[in-house]
């Protein structure tokens with residue numbers, strides 16, 4: 001495998017292609033205080049163009065909020081916990 005192919009494989013996959021936002025950026029934004037979809041999309045720019053990435057952005061918000069809440073409460077995250085008021 002040459003260097004170009006290696007870099008293509010190892011490069012973080014973009015969740016939002018329109019705004020070039022990857023999963024790690026979205027997770028970090030939630031961990032740093034974004035608690036609603038509106039806050040997350042405003043801070044990162046994700047899902048503010050075509051909207052194709054919106055379901056994945058919502059899923060990342062949901063999953064990361066679970067992790068943050070679990071860490072704050074000292075508990076393990078529940079697999080299907082519903083997040084209230086995640087969409088503004």
Ligand code: FES
Pocket residue numbers: 015016017018019046047048049050051052053054
């Ligand atoms: S892919 Fe995210 S707004 Fe288009």
